[in-house]
Amino acid sequence: MERINLSYIAKRRMEQGLTLQEMAESLGFKNASTYLKYEKGNYDFKANHLxxxxxxxxxxxHDLFIFSVC
Known part of the structure; x- marks a missing residue:
């Protein structure tokens, strides 16, 4: 089973020097706050976002996932 590695996404965004607003716009969101809700796990990233x-x-x-054995 796999799940999205939210901590990796946040860490990688910061390493790349990307703002929340830049990430929001790349996914078609208007506001950084909307993107942040995805990054924090309040909303689930959709398949087309990945x-x-x-x-x-x-x-x-595959870096965006955590794989675990059931």
Whole structure:
């Protein structure tokens, strides 16, 4: 089973020097606060967000996941 690695996304965003607003705009959101709700886990990232995140964060798609054995 896999789940989104929210801490990796936040860490990688900061390493890349990207603002919450830049991330929001890349996903088509108007406000940084909306993006932050996704990054904090209040909302779930959708499947179509993941390739955009990987490109913006300059990482591989699989880096966005935590894989665990059931």
């Amino acid at each position: 390739p955009v995140l990987a490109k913006k964060l300059k990482c591989e798609l």
